[in-house]
Amino acid sequence: MARLTGFLDRFSRPLKIAIQAGILLVILIAVATVGFIEYSGQPSFCTNCHLMQPYYDSWASSSHNTVKCIQCHYAPGIKAEAMGKLQAANQVVKYITGAYGMKPWAEIEDAACLRSGCHTERALEGVVNYEGVRFDHTHHLGEQRRGKRLRCTSCHSQIVQGSPVQLEGYQIGAAHLRVTAVTCYICHFKDRPVGEPIAGCTGCHDSPPRFRSQAGFVVDHPAYVENMISCVGCHETVTSGSGEAGQRRCFNCHNEPERIAQFENTTLVHRVHIAEHNVECTQCHTPIVHRVVSLTQAFQLDCNSCHQGAHDAQRLMYSGLGGHGTENTPSTMFLARVSCQSCHGLPAEIGEHAQVKLAGEATCMSCHGIRYANILPAWQQEVERRTREVATVLQAARSTLSGAPVRTRATADSLLTLAEDNVSFVERGKGAHNIAYADQLLRAALDLVQRAVDNASLPYSLPKFELGPQLGGNVCLQCHLGIGEQAGRFAGRRFDHTPHVQRADLACTECHTPLDEHGGITLVDRSSCDNCHHRVIDPLNCASCHSGPGGAPTQAITTETGDFTHSVHRARGFECSQCHSAPSMRVAGLSCENCHSFHHQPQRTCLSCHKGDVLRIHPPAAHSGCNLCHGDNAAFITEWTRQVCTVCHADKLEHNAPADCHLCHTMPEPGGG
Known part of the structure; x- marks a missing residue:
């Protein structure tokens, strides 16, 4: 005790000061x-x-x-x-x-808005007017809207950093807790048909009064509403934007794969972002703007409002859809996202219509250059030719329908109708919009006719005609359509594509460079053609290129001394290879003497090949063979007999037979020379 008393006496003053300082520090x-x-x-x-x-x-x-x-x-x-x-x-x-x-x-809780002295729940009851729009908080906060629970900040969330943003004439931002009308538009207009927003137009807007326009025209809105005239009949373009929520926007806040994977779970996404965390709609959705456009903009009429489906056939043709018996084949231009306006840019007039836009070579060349000249006309002409030929077949097949058995006539009629739909589709959709798909449609039409013949006993036989090469698998022909009927020049001579493209079905790259080196030729000279030609010499092979029976020309080959006719030699069994040698196939070094001997009668056998005036240009030495008998002495003749003379003078075979010729005619001495 004495120690404690001594300690307090000794440290009482510093202790008091420390306690007082502590209390003061706590207070401070x-x-x-x-x-x-x-x-x-x-x-x-x-x-x-x-x-x-x-x-x-x-x-x-x-x-x-x-x-x-x-x-x-x-x-x-x-x-x-x-x-x-x-x-x-x-x-x-x-x-x-x-x-x-x-x-x-x-994040602002609803409780902060509804605290005492601010926006009580009672104050939110009833209809308010916001910039001419009727609004009832009870309908939006009291129950789920479109399956989503809304918060105060779902609509009052306009807290945008910086200056106001102008979106198509509409101001967004720069006002704390101002009504974010874009949120209203996303809920009321997203994924809704035109003119049918959630709650309708009159769910938010009162019917405007009757008034007289500046032009003196009376606009009687109450009468229009009473007569149930749709608002969009006059106010057509009142929204812009889609309100879509792209997955890319998720990465502005999240980078966890497990969260990104929940993108399609819209119920979960809206519950977490709206109900739990008060995220603004425009953080995820693109805006939708709702306003009545000016008269100038509204007066730009939409043709579809009256001419519905006027271009459906062209649209389907371009996108490669809608045919019978075909696969979906979008145009390469469609896949490249080329719009209709990109090609249809040439002003023109149709009848009493205002100016329209047509497509032409000029629009092709504006993007692709001069090398695309004549491609569009070639497309149009070739598609028209093929369509015309297939239509002729269909018309002939349809005329035989009455001859089909009664039990299968309906099936045949259905198949022919499908084929006619394909042809009509190509005509209405303009096959030049997608020539590969148009080619498929026409070939499918022929297949349908053949099915009617095979499966429904249609008494008709499809004629054989050349529709041309298929276009779907050949990217070259999709531009150079009709090249199979055209000819060019190579190595100084005419080159015909028909036997190569249509008959032999050769790929373009057999002679031309690939697409990345467009326009080149891989052939060096005519000898390069020998890689394909003249490898096998027989009538079937020759006939693949050369016209005529067995590839032998029907017209005579004209020369100075006479005309050479292939048909005579082919009839006697001569093969092409007996005169023509691979690979050049020239007949140089050969002559008639290889087959024809001198022992014949000039007036009878010579003129069967040689021209009538051949004697004028025929050198005397050419008749040296006659001197064997008619010279000064008959060389190599040991005895004159009738058989010796008729070797040449066959026309005298019956003359004074069987007497020997030397009995009447003077003969040189045999065995001379």
């Missing part, structure tokens, strides 16, 4: 804390962080500029305010340490 800390809490609760405190200045300016210019930030950003209750202060202190530390983000995020 409490006062400082209260002061800091009060000061930090002032809107001006927020501007200590430079990135908050735009939000402060937005608040200062809004209808809530008399309400402190914490009254909205902190939900009512000590716990919520304490958590808010801790989060705010955390933000201050991040700002001081430089670990803050440049895009602050805040």
Whole structure:
């Protein structure tokens, strides 16, 4: 006890001072804390962080500029305010340490809006008028709308940093908690038919009164409503934008694969983002703008409002859809996302219509250059030719329908109708929009006719005609359509594509460079053709290129001394290879003497091949063979007999037979020379 008394006597003064200092420090800390809490609760405190200045300016210019930030950003209750202060202190530390983000995020609870002294639930009951639009909070907050629970900030969320944004004449942003009308439009117009928004036009708009326009025309809206005239009958273009939510936008906030995988789960996505975290709709959805356009814009009529489906056939042809017995084959231009207006850019007039836009070679060459000249006309001409030929077959097949058995006549009729639909589709859709698909349709039409013949006993036989090569698998022919009937020049001679493209069905790359080296020729000279030609010499092979029986020309080959006729030699069994040698197939070095001997009668056998005036140009030496008998002495003749003379003078075979010729005719001595 004595020790304690001594200790107190000795340290009583310093102890009192320490206790008093501690109490004073606690009081100072409490006062400082209260002061800091009060000061930090002032809107001006927020501007200590430079990135908050735009939000402060937005608040200062809004209808809530008399309400402190914490009254909205902190939900009512000590716990919520304490958590808010801790989060705010955390933000201050991040700002001081430089670990803050440049895009602050805040979530405002409905309870903060509905706190005492602000927007009580009773005050939200009933219909209000916002810029001419009727609105009832009860319908939007009391129950789910389109399967989604809305929050106050779903519509009152316009807290956009910086200056107002102009979207197609509509202002978005720069006002704290102003009504975000875009949210209304996304809910009411997204995925809805034209003129049928959620709740209809009159669900939000009162019927305008009867008035007289500036042009003196009376606009009687009440009468229109009474007569159930649709609003879009006059106010057609009142929305723009789709309100789509692209998956890319998810990456603005998330990068976890498991969250991105929930993109298609719209119920979960809306519950988490709207009901739980008050995320603005426009953070995910593209805006939809709703307004009545000016008369100038509205007066640009949409042809589809009257001429519905006028271009459906062309649209389907371009996209490669809608045929019978064909696969979907979109045009390469369609796959490249080339719009109709890209090709239809030439002004023209049709009848009494205003100016329209047509397609022509000029629009092709404006993108592809001069090398695309004549391609469009070739497409049009070839498609018309093929369509005309197939239509002729269909007409002939249809005329035989009455001769089909009664039990299969309906089947045949159905097949022919499908074939006619294909041909009509090509005609109406203009096959030049998608020539590969048009070719498929026409070939499918012929197949349908053949099915009617095979399966429904249609008494008709399809004629054989050349429709041309298939276009689907040959990218070259999709531009150079009709090249199979055209000829060109190669190595100084005419080159005909017909036997190569249509008959032999050769690929273009057999002679031409591939597409990436468009326009080149791989052949060096005529000898390059020998890689394909003249490898096998027989009538069937020759006939694949050369016209005539067995590939032998029907017309005589004209020469100076006489005409050579292939048919005579072919009739006697001569093969092409007996005169023509691979690979050049020339007949150089050969002559008639290889087969024809001198022992014949000039007036009878010579003139069967040689021209009539051949004697004029025939050298005497050519008749040296006659001197064997008619010279000064008959060389190599040992005895004159009738058989010796008739070797040449066959026309005298019956003359004075069987007497020998030397009995009447003077003969040279045999065995001379």
